[in-house]
Amino acid sequence: MTSWHEFIFMGKHGAYVWSSYLMTFVVLLGLLIGFRKMLKSLKKQVQTEAMAPSEKRQKARKLKVSQPD
């Protein structure tokens, strides 16, 4: 690599190279965020359940978290 210009355009193939890297980044980041959210919402759910008075537990238990796949 000799210049920034070459780095961006990759000698005519810029669109191919950058779209590959961008797609990889987006998909993996999407998974990362999805899994984080899943754990967080589960935690919140358990929390509200633990805080709720016992007669309300039955109701709270029915809340279900959506699973990102």
Add this chain to the structure above:
Amino acid sequence: MISTLLKRELKVARRNWIGLAIPLLFFIIVVSLFPFAVSPEALMLQKLAPGVIWVAALLSMLLSLEQFYRSDYQDGSLEQLLLMSSPTSVAISKIFAHWLLTGLPLVILSPLLGLLMQINYGFEHINHTWVLMLSLMLGTPTLCLLGAVGMSLTLAANRNGLLVSILIIPLYVPVLIFGASTVTASLESLRYNGELAILGAFLMIAIVFAPFASGRALKISVG
């Protein structure tokens, strides 16, 4: 033990013979769509014939799977069968009955479809019908064995119907490749015994693993 189970399967199937005829009808109808969609030109149809007939056979095998398992699962008789005998032998009897009542009729019907698809057009001394029948004869049992595994796995699932197709079709690809290419090789006047040998090898592998896997899966679905 297995012969008693098999007799039961055949008895149950006899009561539902229309259900068994439907996949065969489907087989013929799907194939007869191609001349309308592509072209009635004989050479074109001949080129398509191996693939079209094989894909149609594969789909009608998938369609016919349900009736050998679903009703037995729903009315609880599968549970009874599993109490009486080993899961593997229940699986073997079902697989064998499925092949006998769907796979074998497909093999017997295939010359008719070969005729519709002009499989012998332009050949005077060679008859490709036998090759088509032989390839289906060796390939359809493997389709039954793999299908049994998929069907047993999805019995207890909430969704049915299409789910089993999605699970099983990727596993059907090798059989489809070699089944269709046996006939193609014959059409191109090449030797096809290698392809047949590989179809036979697939059958052997499937016979070793599939009844056991299917039996385990039946047990899980019922238990």
Add this chain to the structure above:
Amino acid sequence: MAKAWRWFHQLGSPKYLFQKTGQWLPWIWGVTLILLAVGLYYSLWASPLEARQGQGHTVRIMYVHVPAAALSMVGYIAMAIAAIVGLVWKMKMAFAVVRSIAPAGAAMTFLALFTGSVWGKPTWGTWWEWDARMTSELLLLFLYLGYIALHSSFSERSKADKASAILAIVGVINIPIIYFSVKWWNTLHQGYSVTQKGALAPEFQVPLFTMLAGMYLLFAALVIMRLRAEIILRNQKSRWVMEWATADTKKVTHD
């Protein structure tokens, strides 16, 4: 040996596994980020162009394509191994591992297909080639999606676990059969082997192996994150999960 065995048993305990993975995760992320930073520097900037086959800059796509393709296969094999462990030793956590690998594995398979297709356009002049690797990769994606579809179709989790574990094992037996069938079917396959000596010049090896290592660890980190969520999902009623979830809220009220 006895120690290793005991450790294996401890991993079967959801609480232990959750705690341990929580301790490992920051380290794994740290190393992953360093490796990926170095790998990206080499693969996008410091590595030379490919001149021998006239690929030029498109060779850079290989540095994400090869790791994605490798992980898609390794992921499925790992799923099958965990499935066998689960079925043979009746280890419930193994099923959670199988389920956790699936989404990351499917993502890697998709990425291998996407980058392969984007690589194919300038190299072969077509977005899609029915060659052995691309076609097997497509079928592998169907196997992953089939696993996820099957697992999510049961109301009872133990049935879902066992049935889809069997599917994973049947699938792994079929992968080599599918691969060789497709390869035989289309011998136009272009061999581009990494392990063959002399196939890859050293200046390409540095970025490739750094990216491989980085992506492996990233994959592991993603699987572990999904696994931690899966563990909580499966143990919502356990006392330790309640304690874990309420630990920081208690701290707030006490302060």
